[in-house]
Amino acid sequence: MARYTGASCRLCRRENLKMFLKGDRCYSDKCAFERRSFAPGQHGQNRFRKVSDYAVQLREKQKVKQMYGMLEAQFRRYFERAERAKGVTGENLLIMLERRIDNTLYRAGFASSRDQARQMVRHDLFLVNGKKVNIPSYQVKLSDIITLKEKNHKNEVIIDNLEGAVRRGLPSWLELDQPKFQCVVKALPNRDEITMPIQEQLIVELYSK
Numbered sequence: 001m002a003r004y005t006g007a008s009c010r011l012c013r014r015e016n017l018k019m020f021l022k023g024d025r026c027y028s029d030k031c032a033f034e035r036r037s038f039a040p041g042q043h044g045q046n047r048f049r050k051v052s053d054y055a056v057q058l059r060e061k062q063k064v065k066q067m068y069g070m071l072e073a074q075f076r077r078y079f080e081r082a083e084r085a086k087g088v089t090g091e092n093l094l095i096m097l098e099r100r101i102d103n104t105l106y107r108a109g110f111a112s113s114r115d116q117a118r119q120m121v122r123h124d125l126f127l128v129n130g131k132k133v134n135i136p137s138y139q140v141k142l143s144d145i146i147t148l149k150e151k152n153h154k155n156e157v158i159i160d161n162l163e164g165a166v167r168r169g170l171p172s173w174l175e176l177d178q179p180k181f182q183c184v185v186k187a188l189p190n191r192d193e194i195t196m197p198i199q200e201q202l203i204v205e206l207y208s209k
Contacts, residue, residue, distance in 0.1 A: 057206035060199055067196065068097045069114050074137075079207055090200030091191045098189040101128070102136040104146065108174050108183040109165025110158055125152050140185045148181035 051059075065075045082092035097103065102117040105126065111117035118136040120126065126133065127147045128140070140146070148158065162178055170176055173187040 057202045060202040090204045099139045101138040104140050107171050108176050109162050112161050144185040146183045
């Protein structure tokens with residue numbers, strides 16, 4: 001499957017938003033967005049042209065795609081599912097993205113970024129309700145118990161991530177038992193807990209054209 005292999009910091013600079021794509025580096029003085037908070041490229045500092053409504057909508061979609069690590073076809077499928085579900089389409093979309101297991105592990109603090117969480121899932125580091133799950137798009141459900149396999153309890157990367165997770169804070173829909181390396185989905189996420197500046201209605205307008 002194709003994937004973006006370029007510099008993550010360029011994505012943040014292009015969207016003019018720190019999306020925390022590189023984990024701990026984003027909290028340090030090495031963060032490229034903090035050092036060069038203008039668009040990448042030769043003319044990045046001179047981009048003051050007027051943009052159309054379509055361009056604004058497109059950039060919003062691109063921002064959310066990049067934030068959750070998606071390609072266009074997969075993101076479009078999420079939108080179509082959100083459109084068919086009951087409720088507000090834009091909110092449904094964001095909640096489905098939040099319920100991905102790679103995002104859940106990132107939110108719980110096991111990983112410093114969604115990319116790292118996705119790799120952990122692919123490498124079979126976690127169990128859900130005692131069963132192996134190695135698909136990053138797996139949708140967590142209410143009362144799901146996500147547990148790090150015992151053989152990985154001494155993984156220094158995960159231990160460091162959990163200790164540093166306090167900087168992000170734990171969302172109220174998750175309950176972390178750090179000594180047991182275990183996380184419980186005690187509620188489903190809601191729109192109010194997604195604090196990144198996302199205007200999901202622009203994405204709905206773009207796909208509705």
